[in-house]
Amino acid sequence: MREEVRAQDVARSSLRDAARLLWTMARPERRQVFIGTAWLIVAAGLEALGPILAKRLIDEHLLPRQFEAIGLMAALLAAIWVSGLAASGLRYLQLTRMAGVAQKAVLRLRAQVFQHVLALPMAYFDKQITGALVSRVTNDTESVNQLYRQVLYVMLDSSIVVAGTLVAMAFLDWRLMLIIAALVPAMVLVIWAYQRLSAPAVAQARALKSDINAQIAENLGGLAVLQASGALGRFQARFANHNDQHYRARMKEMRANAWLLRPALDLLNVLLMVALILGYAQQREVSGLEVGLLYAFLSYLTRVVEPLIQITLQFGQLQQALVAAARVGVLLQEAHAPLPAPGGPGIERGEIRIEQLRAGYGEGADVLHPFDLTLPAGSFVGLVGHTGSGKSTLLALLLRFYAPRGGRILVDGQPLETLDEARLRHDLALVPQEPQLLSASAWDNLRMGRTHLSDATLQEAARQARLHEMLLALPQGYDTLLGEGGVQLSTGQKQLLAMARALAGSPKILLLDEATANIDSGTEALLGEALSALRGRITVIAVAHRLSTIRAADPILVLHHGHLVERGTHEALMAIPGGVYQRLVQLQQLAE
Template sequence: MGKEHVWKRLAAFARPFQKQIGGALILLLLGTSAELAGPFLAKAMIDNHILAIQKPWYEFEQKPQVPEDLVVAINDRYYIREDALADAGLTPGSIQASEATVVAAGTTYYLIEGKIEQNGEKQFTPIEPENGRERFAVTAGDAAGTSVAPTGIRLTGEEVLAMYQNDVQPIIWLSLGYGALILLSAGFNYVQILWLQTIAQRIIQQMRMKLFVHLQKLPVSFFDKTPVGSLVSRVSNDTEAIRELYVSVLATFVQNGIYLLGILIALFVLQPQLALFCCLTVPLLALLVYVYQKYSSRYYAVIRAKLGDMNATINEMIQNMAIVQAFRREEGVQKEFAQVNESYFKVRMKEINLESLLLRPAVDLIWKIALTLIIWYYGSASFHSVISFGALFAFVDYMGRFFEPINMIMNRLSQMQQATISATRVFDILDTAAESQTAGTPIARPRGEVVFDQVSFAYNEDEYVLKNVSFTAKPGQTIALVGHTGSGKSSLMNLLLGFYPVTKGRILIDGKNMRKIDTQSLRSHIGLVLQDPFLFTGSIGFNIRMYNDAISDEKVVQAAKAVRADEFITRLPQGYDEPVVERGMTLSAGQRQLISFARALVADPAILILDEATASIDSETELAIQEALHVLSRGRTTFIIAHRLSTIQHADQILVLSRGEIVERGTHDELMAQDGLYQKMYQLQQGSLSVKVNG
């Protein structure tokens, strides 16, 4: 199955929630936009206000005709900052004013006459006071490296505040705006994550339900070939991996894709040259993604297969724990599991090594090299006013944000690969053809006439286990099937239940070809009791009722009494409400069998199939069940598969099978008179044949 087809089907599962997903993505866009706007505010705060101390001032002897809040009066002089001068519509060339500079030394500020280099060390030497103000000579190097010594005064705290009071409020508002953007981004992201998580859970809930329902529609032949652990892994582990796709991968790819686009736009707005430099790293990142996807897809396919094998091994061991411990095969089972576990570990390590090399470490290396080059070149150039410090700060911030989404995307690539492989495994199950019901029209309760007309059947092509089997079971008759192991007895009943299609010939139910009857409808009129009955977790009453709430408690009790199960059930502490643990292991084999008898009989089937049903019941209980069966078999056709021939002497017809063919048929007395295979089998079980031989 191609990746494009997998993604189309994943999109189909999400389509019913497209409005909710769209809303979550809009919130994601808003949150991302709010987060991306932050560095612009930081740039404005740094360049326009925090670094305002570096901007030159102009000194006037007379108060200029400009707005009052743009002028600062110090020592009978009037000062206007360069940006305020521009706000007043004036330029340095259009005014008669001398330039001044504010210089900071620790927490002390000096107003210096003339222009002075802000960077570098300075010495402040006290000189003769003027108008009662202490004055200083400032020794510093100019741009050409020569030493200059302008003079100036020390500013008081009130004077510093007066000179920069117009910057305080903008800094406060920009800080509040930055904080508001952070809160908005966090709020939007919280809501969108909650929405996506809820949507993803709903999608996976429906997918699991669809998968579970489909499994119930698959033919029995599918389960004969597929390990249980592998199926459990697909329903649980694989669907959980797909859930991560809808939650983490989808959100990460969309959010960080928007991030990258927004950051690139911001970078071009700030400094096109730096933005172009960032774009040079994109081909390297694309190469990393290509190489990772190429090799990781191979590993993840093997990883999922190995995980299924490991689950299958665990399931098999737990299911057969009694046999393992009885035969002291713990070490052998441990070695088998160790091999599977080691195989899983090795392929996992290959995938981890690939991730360790190509994901975050490689991206971090590219990012750090790019950042080093940017800081080295543009950082040094900033001293010559090629780029403002605020722009450089914002750019470095954006560069970090540019590579972080890439890291996030790269880290999610592994989850995307796992989800794709898991989706393929899930869709493989969903694409498995369900049990054929093309013929089927519903059938009312049949009278019970069953005709096998020249029926042949092969599990594998040309390997027939049944050959030209023909017989008729009239309504109300009891048909017994006997024969050695592998003679085809159970295969006959599997065909009657519709578990497998007939290869040749036909089966008629009340004269109607079974191919034209709805299989599910037919099974609703068939009762089945297996040699090894399975009880579900729940109560005893629940196991007799078997999910059919239409069956009343009275009918449950009647069925249990009919098969003598009521005798032991009423002795249990909670009676019919007694809890049944997994597989009913707290009950004896005979008790479980009696419950399965009651389960079959309470449904009042038209056709009853007993597959070695009395094998686990003691002789005394067997006699009681035989009496009950004589009564309950009236009005229904009963098929009995039996090895204990003493239990089928009452049968209306006994079919003796050998190698897939009916070799003898008749009643017990008729077959005993034929001196054939049935007679020998019966005498062997009764011990009379050995007596004759020894005698």
């Protein structure tokens, strides 16, 4: 299924789109490209000059045994040597220049792709596998680098050499030149046949490689679960299967390469040499022998054949790189969620009004059904309900991760979708169910790149989150490196850190998604106090299965199958006979 989507994706982004993308990325370097091309033309001209001079030396001096003009002969020899040397030097310098252009273009492309991916709507990631995306940002952009190098380096240079050599040949003898020019259509035919044979295998190999990356990322990410459930064997078998398919696809492509490209081209080369010698012999019967001319043409022959072989050999990789470019192109075409124009309002007080809100995912049924609600600024709101009742969905809508299907959310009287993106992200903070920690120090984890936050602010936030003492107790205190994903901390400590991180930014609205699930009862009680202390300053919406966390909340909202069925204080909700909240509390008491 995943494969089908990809094939369509790539088909959607045609070769033309890929070319446009490549040009856009290289555009800022176009001056360099033009200068490089001009010098490559000069280099090709100098190279083509060699055999012309050699022909003169042979036919006018060596063959007729005319050695009187020794000065002229020496000058011819020196000119052959100098032109060859200058051509090599020039080519080396220009190819280095082109390689630099390619690197810069890819640097730009990779930055753009990464930036683009990070800003994609959360709904996009519901359908994607992280490893596959990583593959697009790294492998595919690397293949695009190859494409640049081939197009700018091999293709451009080789085409210039072929064109220059054909012109030089025409200058010497246009009929013999035509014999060699016949090589070009034959070569095109070989390339066409090769493409037909290898294109499907190339596309398949690339898609499979992306799958392999995705599996590695997924399996490493969930290794603890795989090991614990004894599922390693099954996943290894799945991986081996994909790996094998990838091998087969690559072999198919290699076979097309080995059987078709090089042998066919070598054969053409030999045929041409024979045709050239025959053509020469026939012509010279009429106009007399010019060995220098034959020498010049034979050396031109390699100068035409080699670049043409280079061009065709590159076609295999070109194919891969174009598929990669198309895949990157598809990713870049993925639409961002429409953002309001910058300069919109931020959150001043934190009042939230919800009007007839309705939500769902993709094509699925509604998971939130219309309700109205006003949460005054500074209130401490508890959000409870059975698993799957829609709590996280409501938070996701408040975070503007998804657009509602109907109704609207107003913050301080302003529609949520009109709030300035940067100000919204500053004024609204989330403590997620699974805190993401960086492999960095506690300071860095609290600061999260917000360089304007002072150490004192971060420590104060840590105190509020009841984390300060725990961080001080670490070997290097706040400077302790927390390891990948914060492995140095317990799950509960990670949650506290995520809380401190959120508080450090002084948000106006704080969303907590099961933020106390892994904290011991003592710390939870302290944190509950801390949350209550925010009352009046920050609007807090806390999703909690552990009802003690939100006992002091006012109001507590109860979701049931996506409907807002109850709202009120703990006492008020407990007073509803047979109420959902009451049942939740009773069940929890029973469990304890």
